[in-house]
Each structure stands twice: as C-alpha cells, then as structure tokens.
Amino acid sequence: MRNRATTTLKYPKIRQSWSKWNLYNLQRLRERAVKRQTFFQQKWSAKSLTRAYHGEQVRESQWERMFNRRVRSVIPMNPRRMAADDGSATAAGRGAGLDATEGERNIVQETPYTSMTYAPLERRLDVAIFRALFASSTRQARQFVVHGAVTVNGKKMRFPGYLLNPGDMFQVDPERVMFATGAPKNKYDRREARLEKKLAAKAEAEAAEKAGEEAAEEAKENEATPESETKESEPLDTRKTLQQMIAQAKNIMADNKTVMAGKRKQELRGFQKAVRRVMSRSSITDTQAGNLEAQFSEILTLLNAKQASRREAQNKKSESETTEGPEATETKATEAEATKDAEAPESAEASKPAEPAEGAAAAANEDKPTDALTEAFRQATLNPEKEVDVSELSWTEIDVLKRALVQLRDNPVDTSKPYATPWRPRDYMNAFAFIPRYLEVNQNICAAVYVRHPVARPGFSEVPTPYGEETSTGAYHWYLRRR
Amino acid sequence: MPPRIHSQIIPNSLLSCRSSASQTSTHSSLPSPSCAPLSKLSCSRHSTPSAPHLPQQSSRSFSSTPTTQTRLRETMFQWLTTEGSELKSHIPGTTNYITDGRNRKKFGPEGLPGDSKPFPLNPHFKSERILSEELRNDIYQRVVVKKQSVRAVSTDTGVDMRRVAAVCRLVELENQWREQGKPLALPYARAVHEMVPTTKLQRDARLQRERPHEQINDLPAHRLTDAQIFYPVSESRQFTRVDAGRVFSAAPARLRGDDQGDQPWEVVRDLNLGERRIEAVGKGDGEQRVLQPADVRIPHPHLITLESERAANPDSLRDVWRAHEKRLKEGNEAEEKRKQRKQEARDRQVFRIQPKSSRFEFRIKDVVVSKETTGTDGRNAKAPGRRYGVPRSDRKKGQVKIPTHVLV
8 A cells, every 4th residue: 555644844734653744743733724714615624634644544435434423422420419319400490400509500511522523443453553552653553464463352463444342452563562662773773783693694604614514524434436426415415404404503502602792791781771761760650660579589590690601701801802902902991891880871872872862861860879879780780699789778779779670671782673772762752642541551561452432521532633623523524425 | 938838847958947046057057048048937937936945045055956955844853953852752750742842831840730632732632541550450459369349349449340351351461471471562661651641559448439540430322312302391390310211212201109219229230130121112123222311321320329328327437338348249249140141041042062073163053034134035135044146245345354353
C-alpha cells in the first residue's frame, strides 16, 4: 500500500504519528474560520481534516460501511443519589424536578456525541496497537501486523483490519515495540555495531579457513589412490562440512569470549550512564519497587558469575597495553579511568560521543554523589565477588545504588539491537503518550486487552481526536449522507 | 505570450522553469535567444507564488543553487529548537503535552496540575490515569491468590470489573514470561509509567475506595431511551425510574403494589437464579423485554442498598458492612449458578464424540429447521450444508475474509 500520509507544512494535516513534523503541525493548529463557508464546504473541510487523522489507511468506501450514526455513551450513576431518590423527585413538579436553588442544582455537562464519529475505527487492530503506545504511528502498527509480529488471543493475526472484540488480548513482539518507541541509533552507535559485526565475521572466516586446511591435510593423508578420490568425492564433502561445522561451533565459543570482553566494557560504560541518569532524576516511579530486593541479590550473584570472564578481559587489556605504543596506552588509560570513576561524566562522554545533549543535561542537574556511594558503585561493578560494603552509605544512597544496579541489568548496552542502547524513549514521544481507557495495557510484556468499546460520557469522549466538537460535528453530518 | 507556456518544462535547456530569479550568474554566460525571454517569463510567473517560501536572507549570498529550506521549514526548526525543545524528553511523574507547555508559560513552572489534555483544540479528550504496577499486582493478588470476588475487588479498588479481569489475565501472562525467562520490555514500561498519569496503590483501604481509578457504576445508554417522550402524569403520582422504563418500552403502566419494596440487588439475584423473568411486551418479531430501571442495569446494584442502609443506620456501620458482605456473597453465588446453567444448556445442544484413535473431537449440533434459520425453501443463507443454486459464501461478492473473532 502506497503511503499517501505525508506530513506537509504547507497544507498541514494531523496524522496518527509521533513525528516532530506532526507535533509542529499539531501545535500550530487553529480553529477553522468557517464563517464564510457554505454548509457543504464546512462539512467537506471538516471531513477531510478528520479523515486525514482517523483511518487514512482505510478506503473511504470501507469506512462509510463502518460508520454508524448511533454513538455509544454511558451515564455515570451515583449510588448515594440513587438510594436517596427513586426517580420521583426528578419527575416532580412539571416533570423536571422541583425548582432547586443554585447550589443544589446538579450541573450536567453535555456529552460530546459527535466526537465519537470515528469510534468504529478504534476497533481496528492497527489503530489499537498505536493507541496502546506499541508503535510510533498507525502505519508502523500496520506493518507490524502484516509482518507477523502481532498475535490476537495467542494466535498470529495478519490482518490490520481485524476488528477487536471486547476481551480480545493482543500482543506485539517486545523487540519491535522497543524499536518503534526507542530512540534511533546515531552514527557512532551504528559504526560500533558494524565494527563488532565485522570482527565476528573475520574471526569466523579465519576459523573456517583453518578448519578447511586441516580437512585438506587429513584428506591427503587418508586417501592413497586417485580413483578413490574421485569415487569418494561425495562422502568427502560431507566429512568436510561436518568438520567445518565443528570448527564453527568452536569458533563461536571462542568468539563469545571476545564478545564478552567487549560487552563487559560497554556494560560498564552503560552502567555509568545509568547511574548518572538515576542521580539526575529527583524521583523515579515505583515501577519495580516491589521486587527490588530480590533483583538486587540476583544481580549481585550475576555479577559474581560473570567475574571470571571479565578477569580475562582485563588481562587481555593489560597485554595490549604493553604491546601497543605510548599513545595507545595513554588513551587506554584514560578510558580505564573513565570506566573506573563513576563521577567523571565529561571524560566518559569524551570517550563515547553518543547522546551528547542528554549527557550534558544529565551532568548539568546532577547532584554530586558522595565518595562513599561512588566507592560502593566501584565495588559493585569492579569487584562484585566481595560483599558490597554498605556500612558507610545512608539509606537513600543504598536505594540509589540498588536502582542503578537494577537499571543496569534491565537496560544493558547491546550494539546488536536496532535501537540506541541503553534504551530511552524516542524524542517527542511524551507529547503523544496517553492510553485511552478502553484498553488495558501491560507494558512489560507488550500486551493489551481491548476491554470494551470506546464510549462518550458527559463532558468527555474516549476517542482521541485532535479536533474540537465543531469540526467533529461537521464530519458526523457529512457521513449522515444528507448533504 | 500564451498563458500555458509557463507550465512547460523545457527539455535540453539549462533554464528550467523551476529556477529561481536569482539564478543568473551561471546562465548569463550561455545566452540562447530562444530561451532567454521564455525563461524570464516562466521565472517571473513561478517566483511570485513561491516567493514567501524562499528564505529571505540566504547564508550563502553568492551561491546560485536554490536552497531547499523553505521558510516553513525554517520556522518549524526554529520552533523545535526553542519552544518545542521542552517537549523533546519527558519529565518523570508529570505529563508533558503541548497544552502543558502552554500552561507552564501562562501559570508558571508548575503549570495546571490535573489538566492533561494532549490535543490543544479538543477540550473533550483528557489523558486518563492508568493503573500503576503496584495496584495491578495488588488486584492480581486479591483475585487470584486470595480468591476474592471480582465484584468486591472492583468496588474496593475503584476499577471496572472488566478491567479487573483483563489485569488478571495480563499479570498471569507476565508471570509466565518471567518464569520462562523471556525478555521483557522493562525500560519501556518504566518510561511509559513516567510519562502517563497513574493511579497509585493506597495503603489505606478507605482512601483507595474514596479515590477510585474510574467510574465503576456506568449506565450504558439504552437505545430505547433515545426517543424523547411526552408522557403526562398527574402531579400526585409517584413516578419512579421503574415507570420511566415502562414508558420507554411502551409497556402498560404498572398496577399499584407491583414489585414494590424489592431492592435492586434482589432483583438481579432472582434474575440470575432464574426465579424471576423480565416481562416482555409486543408480539412476534416486535417482542421486546421491558426496559429495567437504572438501579438494576448498573454494574453494582448492591451499592444502592449499602448507601441507603448507611444513611439509615449511621451508628452501626459495622453491621451494615457485614450485611453488605453477606449480600455480595449471595449475589456471587447466584451469578455462578447462572453461568453454570448457561454452560449446561450449551453442552446439551452439542453432541461430542472423541474416537480413541483420533486426536480430534467431533462436535455435532442439531439443525433447527425453521423460517428464521433455513427459510421456507431451505436455502437460506444460514441453512447448513451445500444447497443447490446457492454459491459458497467465500465465492460471493463482497465477502470479507478477515476473521471476525479469535477464540481464546
């Protein structure tokens, strides 16, 4: 399907998307000047504006079939009031209740029925995925569905136009969600990933070559006559491939060691960043306050287990330092300092130029951590075999340490991911972040339940639309087909 | 000059009609008599509408290449670097919508707390609170571990019953994932909970009840109540919600002494137990059940009784609550019975066969031959089997093949 949903500046249309163009268009959106328009023109413009936002991926005829002039609405009832009055007081007098004084009168807000014009489209799977904040636009949500990353009630659903029923649970692959909502990689991140990939490929090729040579030698030794050579060409090939496979397996294991070492370094860097972010934040939500204790002990054991591999990495590092020239050792030393000292954001930033703006911001509002805390961080990261000495820390500091460790574990640096790591939300996401009540979302597993159909209630409509009631009314009247 | 010339793009010429008026230095050295006047015209025609979109002062004054940056783009990026930069990253604990930025400008750095409207032009849409992780886990604990009824949990936490069910499903799935060691989107979850307003778990049960997450007693607007009916009633008559329902469904006025004094929760319980039937009016296709009063149709009818008892006995609240719990229990039992009855009725219709050697279960349902199902000639769309002259539904025009439901 061709994407006609462009975001232009000249004739701005609001789309279901988190792009900055859309944000800019949304903030400069003003009420339409309808005074000079005919009624038909008003309806037409209202319809074209709203349709650009609601289901632009749906054909007009398709949408016209979906449109329903009946709007679902609810009236919130107060049991206390119902207990006090069986309805006769409301019907008293001339049928609208006895005259009440100003204070007693219950001011009921009007229900914005026409804002619910596009409610049937909210049932669509792609729209629901966008509304659950699993994709950065409806188009992207649609792509996720078509590419098979979405399940409904545990079964793969390939139709973006599937209309969800109340109680349906849909799930999106968490990796895709992280990619869709996370900040993109910058060129440094991409380069790093490329280099790592290249290194891995090189090591693999070398191992394969070695294995091939060995196999050839063996073949020469084994085979005496040329006849047998020609005859046994097929089984030989199979033997070769078997040997290659064994070599590859070995290679992967060897490869893993080097990867571990590199990753270790990156993890340390990521940890520093995480710590800095924790420090800069005055309050962090209690998303995981419940099982922090367990996670803390877990991460400590994890760190213990990983210690051996890191030792190897350190050994290698020292070896390379001795072999390389003085300049190289200098840079290595600075890097090592950076990794050791959690309190040196500038040098760390210099060693890794990614996310400069954020780093600067973090450095700007950073409360200086105490020496004891940094010492504890160092212990926790560099020397995890020992118990972390917590005696000198205050309770808040211990808390910070825990949070930082948890964050390090949950949000590691991993160049193989298609998004910037450690993960952070993409720019301008917060300006579009809301979850309507007809969905119940569990972000941890990227699953959501379509609880019920969207409804209107006094003073409130559940269908998210950027336009006011006047425009929505125009669109509603357009689809009533009495032009 | 004929007016259509300006819309032509001239092939093999250095002067395309897209060139801007300032673009002269390179072309003046290559004068071609046929092109020059033409291009002049085309340029003048074209530059007038696009003039406001050109940057007023180019940073490269001697360059002949037209810049791609229009004025619109320039203003956009200017906004993004000044006002828009506030919206770039979120502020943990508060929302950060366009309206929030404007409120901050207007009312100071705090803005207007509680005014979370993502769309500046739509005052009717508000970003509503979502359940915090603790509250979600608490609901799961209550329902699944402590085996409390969904209805009780719903009234205690102020969360809709359907949402309670959804939360239990989702948390159950999350626990499964954790057990299996599947990677979770934890940083994403944390970020979303920081951006969107959340309902916190209150340590005090009473506080939790007084600050509900959402309205739990929503009455869905029935289509019978759409009509505006003028129904004259004498002033001396006690015209209640029950009477209003009868008027809306065109049922005869009830006699004095009918159904008086029945509490709404009792009505619901009796309906669930099958001891009471809703009266029907009309005949044949036009038959419909009488619209019940709002007291019966709301999700928590027992709360009305609780409130009236609380108002009547403010001194012995403990007894009131005890009686309330008893009623809840009774109501739940009745509901369970109704579900059981329904399931039994469904099972009675289906005949199941599972051969020992087969991995399939065959479910056989009897055909109902009637005017509604198979039609007079037996060829109705809903009739089972192959019917002569009736194409299969997947061969018909306009049949949508997207599934309409997915069984859990």
